[in-house]
Amino acid sequence: MQQSLGIHMSKDSGFVMDTQCPFCSVQCKMRITKELPVLGSSRPSYVIEGIANAASEGRLCVKGMNAHQHATSTERLLQPLVRKDGQLVSASWEEALSTISSRFQAIAKEYGPDSLGVYGGGSLTNESAYLLGKFARVALGTKYIDYNGRFCMSAAASAGNKTFGIDRGLTCRLSDIPLARCIILAGTNIAECQPTLMPYFTKAKENGAIIIVIDPRVTATAAIADIHLQLKPGTDAALVNGLLKVLVDEKLIDETFISRRTNGFAELKDHLSGIQLEEVADLTGLKVAAIQKAAMAYGRAETGIIFTARGVEQQTDGHVGVRNFLNLVLATGKVGKSGCGYGAVTGQGNGQGGREHGQKSDQLPGYRNIEDEQDRSYVAGVWGIDPTELPRKGVSAYEMMELVHQRVIRSLFVMGSNPIVSNPNANLVEKGLQNLDFLVVADMFLSETAKLADIVLPVTAYLENDGTLTNLEGRVLLRESTIASPGETRHDWSILCQIAEELGKKRYFSFQSAEQIFEELRLASRGGLADYYGITYDRLRREGGIYWPCTSTEEDGNQGMMFTDAFAHSDGKAIFMPVASRLPEEIPSEKYPLTMTNGRVLSHYLTGVQTRKSPSLAARNIENYIEIHPKTAQKLRVEDGEWVEVTSRRGSFNVRSRITDKIREDTVFVPMHWGGVQNVNKATSPELDPHCKMPGFKTSTVAITTLRLRK
The missing domain is CATH 3.40.50.740 (Rossmann fold)
Structure with a gap:
């Protein structure tokens, strides 16, 4: 049982308080001790400790350890x-x-x-x-x-509703992760966005799990992968068609589960008969052998969990992209039992x-x-x-x-x-x-x-x-x-x-x-x-x-596993849907030759309004940047650390360059936590997914000019 929340006030202005982190979706529990200033100092000190809980198991990341700094900032608004x-x-x-x-x-x-x-x-x-x-x-x-x-979640939410009949971020529990023998992390950088969850994946690896990461970047999460599919941004749905094709051809599907608990597989199977792995490889920028290896690993695993996040979802086909990953879950029957399921990794604290x-x-x-x-x-x-x-x-x-x-x-x-x-x-x-x-x-x-x-x-x-x-x-x-x-x-x-x-x-x-x-x-x-x-x-x-759902005060609220016997549609069955393989709305051109994707970094949260007011967090990333592959930088005559202008059809912004081989040559990456002239969203696409109205944040095409050469 988790410790109850409370606060114990001392006679002075110090206190000991149990609370939880205001940032990411793990919502780690913590204890904050405010100590009075020592002699010669005018500022109190704070001691931050994690509290045992079912999600983070008492762990805290650097954001949680320093969350109190924005709450105690002298820049807080105190009057209307x-x-x-x-x-x-x-x-x-x-x-x-x-x-x-x-x-x-x-x-x-x-x-x-x-x-x-x-x-x-x-x-x-x-x-x-x-x-x-x-x-x-x-x-x-x-x-x-x-x-x-x-x-944040609209693509996964709409996909879950259509496929399962209900949208709840995880169909399983976090405690199921170490029980999975294959884990797919698609478009999610958990190591930086939800770092207190990483020990679950480390434990899964210790237990023999194969971890597959799908991401255009070599992130801190990809560093733990057994298989890293470094695909072109915006081609996730096409990749899954390739994975499904292999599963069907190799007879690694759960026909009993499909027959008893789903609708629409015949249409999906017919659709897959027209898929060519070579075409999928060309579209995604991957090798056929890599697609086959990943599919076989997931298909042969007795248990498995698929996680998606913004990399898959923040696209103009994010809804169907997630639905194709759910097709993968259903085709193998990996849902509704221990060590199996699907998870949409929520970003915001109460997303x-x-x-x-x-x-x-x-x-x-x-x-x-x-x-x-x-x-x-x-x-x-x-x-x-x-x-x-x-x-x-x-x-x-x-x-x-x-x-x-x-x-x-x-x-x-x-x-x-x-x-x-x-x-x-x-x-x-x-x-x-x-x-x-x-x-x-x-x-x-x-x-x-x-x-x-x-x-x-x-x-x-x-x-x-x-x-x-x-x-x-x-x-x-x-x-x-x-x-x-x-x-x-x-x-x-x-x-x-x-x-x-x-x-x-x-x-x-x-x-x-x-x-x-x-x-x-x-x-x-x-x-x-x-x-x-x-x-x-x-x-x-x-x-x-x-x-949740918890329909009665007598109901056990600690089960957490969804769809053990039935899905939430009226007939109790989940629904397959064929998904087309296609390129993003914007494709590189002579004028805008690079695909820009964006995302989070460890030390900041959302638009940075809170974390940029924390001295400890702000010091880790004091300004925005753009990741560029060395070969791309050489072509553009961009030097590491210099300021560049990034331009799209919508507008432009200025950031400092960061040359790295951890990104594809045709792709650049910019964090999302800064406003003003460093705001990546001055250039991102407003095109919306027709199903869920998610903007296409991950696939805007851009050009890069050094401010040095422009002068």
Whole structure:
């Protein structure tokens, strides 16, 4: 059993507090001890220790060890800011809330409620995410709400729903990883993005597992691989067709499982009969022998798990790319039993829970469909409104930015996100935000987006607020605190309640604690795909964490294994789907000869708003960079460490070069954690996956010019 959360205050300003990391989807538990300044020092010191828990087993990475630094930063916003005479100046909460209410009402009266937009984040607690969805639809009456998790999990989520009938990040438990005899890590750099999970994979290797990494780069994760398939970006779906072709030809499929528990295999098999391995090899840039070796390793293994992440998902065919990996899982019957399954490695701290309870444009709490009449009626009943008052579905996150640019959305409320940096085609996004009639941002710091706002509201940090978060394996965790909020900061959920009260909607938002909100969330999710009804704060305190779905307070919340007997479709069967092999939307040309992919680095998180405020983390990567292969750099006359301009069809940005042989010659890589002139998204493609509206972050074509030669 996990230790309960708590805080033990001493007579002075020191404390010992149990909490959890605010960053990645593992949600590691930790103990923070604040010690008083020693003689001659004016600053307290902090001791950070990992706490035993079922996910990270007490481990912490460098981000978790230094997470307190941004929460205790002197750059924290401690008062509301209101723009006057072009400048953001300190103001009272009364003035800020009154102005927000009057401006929202005036804009809605002139242009209709859908002229208001709400933009959330995948790091918000379940309670704040739930309330934000309710706030948009009940307090504002707008259909336009979405969140930055659209750029994280939407491809895997839609693929899971279509294939299995439900989307939960992992179909198995983290504890199943050491039991797998073959593990495929596709487009995921766990060693840098979720480093506390790496011992699971090390243990699997010790147990004899073959690890296959699919990635255009030789990452820290690829360094542990037995087989590294260093493919061209954007060709994952084609690669899986090759793997499936080998499995079928070598009779390494589970015909009994396919017959009893799936639909559509005949169509897939017919599709594969037209696949030629040589064509797949040419498309992916791999050798036929390498494809065969990987397929045989996975097919012959008694147990196996496939993990995907942004490398596969952040493409304009990310949905079908993931579906093809799920075809691989189903064809071999490696799901619903120990040591087997599929996992979408969530990026954000609450990327799983954040998409389950109403932040997405097409969803209501419990993963209900906003267009389904029964779902609408049920949630409206919980909220105490008529179903006809609920808006219909809106649009995805980037499509909202397009509507902002077109001035269809004239006012935007942003909570827990930095869209000016995280969206593709960032120049268009910036222009749109600059031209809004009214922009409100709730944040801990003056982010790139907050700097454009008319009003900035200071929010509490993870050390100061309560709430639940759902980690990558679908385990709901409780984070509590009794530390006083610094300055005039307020909790996200409290701010929403206060604005709703100003708008005359207090009766729908009369919550006094995060636990009260969770009690309503439990009821709103009851009977939905993401059913949290059986989870309570008291249970979470006792049990440490509970997997969803959990339909009853009597139900064991520690099973975690999905699909042991049936899938979530009405007939209990999973669905195969043939997937075409194709090139990305953008292919290299004479003008833009290189394919640019982007991603994370160990020391930073998302757009860097928090981690760049941590001296220890910022010092590890003080600026952005671009990885270029030595042969490519030689052709372009780029020297290691010099500044270059990277240009695409959308725009350009400037970064420092980093010459490395750990990337393909036709590919470059740029981290995503910086804004301003170093913002990679000034050049990324806004093309969207038609199924899930995921932008094609990983396959933008670019040209590189040294600033030295350009002068």
